[in-house]
Each structure stands twice: as C-alpha cells, then as structure tokens.
Amino acid sequence: MAAVWHITAMPAPRPTILVVEDEAAIAETIVYALRTEGFEPLWLTTGHEALAALDRQSVTLVVLDVGLPDMNGFDVCRELRQRHTVPVIFLTARSGEVDKIVGLELGADDYLAKPFSPRELTARVRAVLRRTNANRVGAVTSPAAVTVWTHDEARCRISYRGKMLDLTRNEYRLLGALLASPGRVFNRDQLMAAAWDDPGAAMDRTVDAHIKTLRAKLHAAAPDADPIVTHRGLGYSLREEA
Ligand code: CA
Numbered sequence: 315m316a317a318v319w320h321i322t323a324m325p326a327p328r329p330t331i332l333v334v335e336d337e338a339a340i341a342e343t344i345v346y347a348l349r350t351e352g353f354e355p356l357w358l359t360t361g362h363e364a365l366a367a368l369d370r371q372s373v374t375l376v377v378l379d380v381g382l383p384d385m386n387g388f389d390v391c392r393e394l395r396q397r398h399t400v401p402v403i404f405l406t407a408r409s410g411e412v413d414k415i416v417g418l419e420l421g422a423d424d425y426l427a428k429p430f431s432p433r434e435l436t437a438r439v440r441a442v443l444r445r446t447n448a449n450r451v452g453a454v455t456s457p458a459a460v461t462v463w464t465h466d467e468a469r470c471r472i473s474y475r476g477k478m479l480d481l482t483r484n485e486y487r488l489l490g491a492l493l494a495s496p497g498r499v500f501n502r503d504q505l506m507a508a509a510w511d512d513p514g515a516a517m518d519r520t521v522d523a524h525i526k527t528l529r530a531k532l533h534a535a536a537p538d539a540d541p542i543v544t545h546r547g548l549g550y551s552l553r554e555e556a
Contacts, residue, residue, distance in 0.1 A: 328353055328354040329354065329374035329375070329443070330373050331353045331355050331439060332356050332364060332367060332377070333355050333356065334358050334359070334360075334377065334379055334387070334390065336359045336382055341359075347436050348435075348436060348439070353374075353436075353439070361384050362385070364394075368400065373400055374401075375401045375402075376401070376402045377435070378390060380404055380406050380415075396476065401442045402423055405426055405430075406425055406427050407428045412427065424438050474536060479535060481531065484510065484524055488505055492550065492552040496554045497551055497553075499548050501549035502549055505550065506521055525544075528542065539555075
C-alpha cells in the first residue's frame, strides 16, 4: 500500500496591524484593505484596550485615530512609547492635529488625514514597515524583548529602550557615532570629527558638554541605565547591552 503524504506549506505569518478607531465604517474599510493586502488586522475602539493589547501580544504596526472615546491618540502614543518601539501611523480629522503630532514629537512614524483611500493607507503601512525594518539596528534586546537601541537614520532619530530621544543635531551625530560601534572607545577628536562639520572651530570641552547633555537625556529615558562609559584620558564608548 502506498504511503500518502500530506504536505502542508507553512504560510509566512501575517504581520499584525492594530487598528485603533472608534468609527465602525472607517475601521471596517481599513480592516478590509489590510486583510486584502496580506496583513492580519486587529480592530479595537478605545485607547485603553489598545494599550492592554500591546502589552499582551506582539503587534507589527499601530494605526491610531487621534479622536478616541476614552483618551486621545496623543496620550495613547505617549503611553505606548514608554514600553514599545512599534511604529505608529496617526489618523487625523483636523489639520490642527497634524501640527500637534509634529510639534509634540510623540515618536509617530507617519500620519494620514481623513478622508483617505484604503490604498493610501496600505501604501503608508508598507512604507513605514520598510523604513523601520531597514533601520532597526538594535539586534541586542533586553530580557523584556524591548529593543535597546533603534536608529532610524532616514529620519535622524534614535530611541533608547523604547523611548524616542529628543536630540539636538550634534547630540544625534555624537550618539550615532558611538552607536555604530558599541564597545569601541572613541577619543574626543574622533567624536568631534563625527559630530561637527567644522571640528576645528569647536573646543575640546564641547564634546564633554554634549556627552553631559546626552547622558541627562538618556537618564531621563531610562533612569536605571548609564549607557555611555567614560574612559579617563582616552574618551568615551557605548556600553554593550545584552
Ligand atoms: Ca474617532
């Protein structure tokens, strides 16, 4: 008797997209479009439900309406940024909301003004995922599976332990240089060359001053951590975190 083999192809897991939108008609359109494009949509209508879901399961991207019944999308984003680096696309109904998204530096990855077409939304979702996957260099993760460092080079942004850092241009370039080679000791000249267009004009102490403000910002993001190491007489390095 011939053996019969059932070969089942394992489909690639569909990325879960959390849709937080209280208007059913809009949500249904989004859910349908995402499903058609190969995503696994998860639709919730309140901010609290969304935050609970993010703590419970892994989500690839969040589509977040600003006007929610229980709390506004800005607060939801602020709260989720304390614990997650998941990309966020805001849905806005008023132009004033766009100014807020940009001005508050909430760590949003994109926004879409209503009304929008389903195609536009799925295109944005794909674009954000391409961008964040390409730039997610934080291969080192903590036990809590929170990415330690995320460096989005296209947008010149760095997040530490899930928190987006609000950096000046020189701080960003300084940290970017350290981040490119964790553990490597950089002397002041090397850091100056990496972070200043005209290193000759800057004084040696400028590096120290910027390291100081960087440390303060990192401390604010993660009070228990001190990722920049001082090597007396040599320079600075970034602690290799596991
Ligand atoms: Ca709404």
